[in-house]
Amino acid sequence: MRNDEIAGLLTEFADRLEATGVEYKPSAYRRAAENVREYPGAIEGLAADGPDAVAEIDRVGDAIAAKIVEYVDTGEIEELAELRAELPADIETLTRVEGVGPKTVGTLYEELGVETLADLEAAAEAGEIQEVHGFGPTTEENIAENVAFAREAADRTRLGDARPVAESLLAHLRAHEGVDRVETAGSIRRWRDTVGDVDVLAASADGPSVIDRFRAWEAVDDVIEAGDQKASVRVDGVRVDLRVVVPDEFGAALQYFTGSMDHNVVLRNRAIDRGLKLNEYGVFDVSDVASETDQRVGDRVAGRTEAGVYDALGLPAFPPELREGTGEIDAADDGGLPELVTVGDVRGDLHTHTEWSDGANTIHEMVEAAAAAGYDYHCVTDHAAGPGVFGNVGLSEDELRDQIAAVEDVAADADIAVYHGVEANVDSDGDVTTDDDLLAELDVVVASPHSALGQGEATGRLVGAVEHPAVDVLGHPTGRLINERAGLSVDFQRLAEAAAAAGTALEVNANPARLDLHGEAVRAAVEAGAPVAVDTDAHSPPELDNVRYGVRTARRGWAEPGDVVNTWDDDRLRSFLGL
Numbered sequence: 001m002r003n004d005e006i007a008g009l010l011t012e013f014a015d016r017l018e019a020t021g022v023e024y025k026p027s028a029y030r031r032a033a034e035n036v037r038e039y040p041g042a043i044e045g046l047a048a049d050g051p052d053a054v055a056e057i058d059r060v061g062d063a064i065a066a067k068i069v070e071y072v073d074t075g076e077i078e079e080l081a082e083l084r085a086e087l088p089a090d091i092e093t094l095t096r097v098e099g100v101g102p103k104t105v106g107t108l109y110e111e112l113g114v115e116t117l118a119d120l121e122a123a124a125e126a127g128e129i130q131e132v133h134g135f136g137p138t139t140e141e142n143i144a145e146n147v148a149f150a151r152e153a154a155d156r157t158r159l160g161d162a163r164p165v166a167e168s169l170l171a172h173l174r175a176h177e178g179v180d181r182v183e184t185a186g187s188i189r190r191w192r193d194t195v196g197d198v199d200v201l202a203a204s205a206d207g208p209s210v211i212d213r214f215r216a217w218e219a220v221d222d223v224i225e226a227g228d229q230k231a232s233v234r235v236d237g238v239r240v241d242l243r244v245v246v247p248d249e250f251g252a253a254l255q256y257f258t259g260s261m262d263h264n265v266v267l268r269n270r271a272i273d274r275g276l277k278l279n280e281y282g283v284f285d286v287s288d289v290a291s292e293t294d295q296r297v298g299d300r301v302a303g304r305t306e307a308g309v310y311d312a313l314g315l316p317a318f319p320p321e322l323r324e325g326t327g328e329i330d331a332a333d334d335g336g337l338p339e340l341v342t343v344g345d346v347r348g349d350l351h352t353h354t355e356w357s358d359g360a361n362t363i364h365e366m367v368e369a370a371a372a373a374g375y376d377y378h379c380v381t382d383h384a385a386g387p388g389v390f391g392n393v394g395l396s397e398d399e400l401r402d403q404i405a406a407v408e409d410v411a412a413d414a415d416i417a418v419y420h421g422v423e424a425n426v427d428s429d430g431d432v433t434t435d436d437d438l439l440a441e442l443d444v445v446v447a448s449p450h451s452a453l454g455q456g457e458a459t460g461r462l463v464g465a466v467e468h469p470a471v472d473v474l475g476h477p478t479g480r481l482i483n484e485r486a487g488l489s490v491d492f493q494r495l496a497e498a499a500a501a502a503g504t505a506l507e508v509n510a511n512p513a514r515l516d517l518h519g520e521a522v523r524a525a526v527e528a529g530a531p532v533a534v535d536t537d538a539h540s541p542p543e544l545d546n547v548r549y550g551v552r553t554a555r556r557g558w559a560e561p562g563d564v565v566n567t568w569d570d571d572r573l574r575s576f577l578g579l
Contacts, residue, residue, distance in 0.1 A: 004161070005236060006068055007037035009080065013067075015091050016083040019106035026102075031059040036068070038360070038540050047072035058360065089115045096150035096484055098454055099142045107132065117154070121147045142454065146486070153483035156194035157238050160482075160512020160549060163188065165235050166198045168219060169242075176213045178206045180247045185257040190320045191552035193482055193515045197239035201257055203250035210244045249281050251305035256280035262325025263318075270313050270329070276301070283312040321519075321555040340555040341534075343548050345567040348377035348416075350473055351423065351446050351507065351535035352544075356403055357382035358393040360540040363410045367418055369541030376570055377417035379444045380407055386425030386433040388451025394425075397438050404441065417570050419443035419577075423475060428452040430464025432471060439470035443579060446507070446535075448475030449488065458488035462495050466504040472577055473533045473565075474499065476509040476516040484513075492521040496528035503576070505533040505565050508557075510550025511543070522557020531565045531576070532557075 014029035035058050036043060046053045047069045054065035067077050089109045094100055094117060100108075108114040111132045112123050123129050124144040130137045166184050173182045179202050183189065186199030204210045207229040214231055215223055224232040224239065232241045245253045256264065256279065271278035275287035281296050282303025289298050302312040310317045315332050319340055322328040331337050353359035354366055361369075363380055370378035382403065385394035395403065404420050411418035421444030424434040432439070432447050439445050447465045449458070466474050477495070480487025499506050506525045509516045514537070517525065525532050534550040536543055554564060561567040565576055 003039055003043050004037050006043055006071060007033040009071065009077065010036060010064065010068075012092065013077070013080055013083070015095065015102040015105075016080070016087055018102040019087055019089075019091060019109075020083070021103075021106070028059075028061065029064065032057075032061070032064045035059050035360070038542055040542065043068065044072050090117070093117050093150060093154050094120060096153045097143055098146040098149070098485055099139060107134070117147060117150060149486050153194075156196055156483065158482045158512060159188065159191060159193050159195060159515070160546075161236075162195045162198050162238055163512075163549075165219070165238050165240065166200065169198070169200055169214075169217060169240060172217050172219075173200070173202055173210065173213060173242075176210065178204050178209045178213070180204055181250055183254055185243075185254060186259060189258050190260065190323055191549075191556060193518060193553070197241055198235075199257060200240065200242045201250070201254055202242065202244045203247040204244050205246060207244040211242070214242050245280075248300075248304050250303075251307070251309050252278075252282040252303040253280045255306045255309045258320055258323060260324050263323040263328070266325060266329050267313060267315075270315075274313070276312065278309070278313070283309055319555060321552060322558070324556075326523075338558045338560050341551055341559050341561045341564050341567060343551045345561040345564070346375075346534060346547055346551065347569065348375045348379065348566050348573070349536050349538065349544065349547070350379045350419075350421070350444055350505075350533050350566055351381050351475055351509070352379065352538045353382050353423075354380055356380075356399070356406075357395055358390070358539060363406055365541065366538070367410055367414050367416070369544055371414065371416045373544055375416055377419060377573065378414075379419040379421050381421040381423045381444060381446045384422050384424045384434045386450070387427050388425060388449070388453070390450075395422075397435055400434075400438060401441070421445060421472075423448055424471075425450050426461065426465040426474075428461065430461040432465060432468050436470060444472050444577060445470050446473045446475040447471045449477070449479045453479040453485060453487055457491075459491040459494050462488070462490060463498040466495070466499045466506075467502050471504055473505045473507050473535070475507045475535070476511075476514050476537070477506060477521075478516050480516050481513050482515065487516065490521075492517075492524040493528070496521075496525040496530045499525065499530035500528045503531070505531040505576075508532060508534045508550045508554050510534060510536045510546045510548075510553070512546060512549050515549060515553045517553075517557070519553055519556025522554050522559055524557075526557055526559050526563050532559055532563050533565050535566070 010029050010033035014026040018026040039057055051065040051069050054068050055062055071077050089105050091105050094105045112128055114120050114123055124140050129135050129140040166188055170182055173179050182202040185201045187195045188198055202210050211231050219235045220233045222234050229244045268278050277284045277286045279295050282300045284298030285301050286298040302308040307317040318328055354363050367378050383389050383394040385396055407420035421442050423446045424432050426447050426449045427433050462477055478487035478490055534554050536546045538544045
């Protein structure tokens with residue numbers, strides 16, 4: 001059982017309470033869910049010691065602790081089951097529609113009997129939603145336009161949710177003596193922001209024993225299908241597919257099943273041009289073959305390693321993040337492949353939070369964690385008060401000035417450089433809502449949109465923010481939440497050109513729920529010469545580890561170390577910040 005499973009139940013509890021008009025309690029459940037998800041140990045271990053032990057987790061009260069113990073012991077929470085019966089709507093899916101929150105779900109269920117996404121779509125198409133008190137034609141139109149996004153979100157899993165599942169399986173299979181090699185494949189290996197399922201490929205001479213090991217994995221909720229060489233299971237709602245191949249064919253299979261389809265089509269045509277055949281079993285010389293009777297016909301020239309497959313085609317072994325059929329093969333032929341940024345290149349984080357706003361830890365604790373991660377510098381950027389800041393946690397200008405002294409106190413004894421900054425707010429007009437004089441006193445200004453995040457053209461708004469002379473970084477530019485909110489519609493080419501001209505960095509927010517900018521937008525920034533910042537937006541020390549998601553997203557955008565400002569040494573960074 002994973003902490004995020006219980007956190008998900010607490011979040012659902014909050015949503016259903018809110019949908020039924022309960023006040024105050026939803027916020028308590030959401031705070032508890034966040035802290036359960038981030039708790040470093042196994043919650044079920046605490047639960048074995050009773051509610052008092054669980055209640056030691058910050059912001060987990062006695063009542064919530066008791067429900068967690070109830071779930072661990074029985075597999076259900078009676079009160080949650082009652083809430084589901086009271087409101088039998090698919091609240092998780094419905095709230096993925098932009099503009100539909102828990103209260104909206106509750107109202108539409110009571111008034112129109114809406115339980116599913118199909119019900120919601122039908123009600124919008126019939127013009128029924130606008131007839132409900134408190135709604136109108138505009139709301140109905142927005143709901144109808146965003147149903148498609150919600151439907152796609154229901155079919156795909158966020159990378160940040162799928163990746164831990166995959167890594168758990170890799171560790172499980174690598175401990176089996178019959179496995180020679182095992183790797184992820186498909187979109188999860190290319191680090192796409194969402195995946196349809198988790199694809200894993202193993203090399204072994206004993207396929208049945210590997211399949212048995214897979215089925216015995218303790219995370220498995222149910223087995224969908226299983227044979228001697230292939231099997232599929234479901235884990236926490238995610239489909240996991242395992243394929244076992246013989247070691248001599250592992251490299252070819254890994255290349256083939258990693259994809260993408262567009263990348264593979266170009267490779268296949270390249271093979272044909274050279275008198276070769278490329279498929280999941282290897283690279284074969286078929287120049288002397290009169291007719292192809294099976295997939296393995298011809299003389300095998302490569303297949304055991306992925307690098308060998310590419311070498312047989314006169315190509316380097318492309319980093320998986322580049323395999324999207326967007327010019328990478330032509331770039332390789334021209335000697336223009338980028339030397340992609342790595343996690344090891346990152347020297348600090350320019351966007352983090354502390355308990356001064358909505359973080360969970362002190363300034364000192366966050367700085368210590370950054371030093372332990374091997375960073376050269378760390379920046380504190382707590383929220384400023386302003387439009388759209390959740391929970392009214394933003395700091396006033398007086399509080400931000402007080403924090404300057406607190407940061408300086410920590411910096412005086414720190415082993416790394418510590419910068420004081422702010423995450424200011426970009427309003428709907430593109431104005432930064434924190435006083436300019438205060439911004440000038442700070443080392444780093446991250447400006448982020450937090451309000452008016454519905455799908456609407458917002459390029460001018462963001463251009464206004466990057467052109468503000470005090471802004472160093474445009475934080476999570478679109479404001480998207482993967483599978484929850486599409487975020488702003490942006491002309492990334494225009495934004496990148498403006499950022500390049502202003503010398504403002506565009507952020508790749510590494511929070512797995514955001515990954516904002518996404519890879520295609522990063523590439524626009526790189527090609528325009530705009531600086532990029534890979535930041536975690538960490539609210540606790542463990543979230544600093546999310547940097548890997550941000551770096552992989554930047555790699556999907558062809559970013560090199562020189563493109564990313566927080567790979568620069570302290571002197572170069574200070575020059576960029578104007579310090």
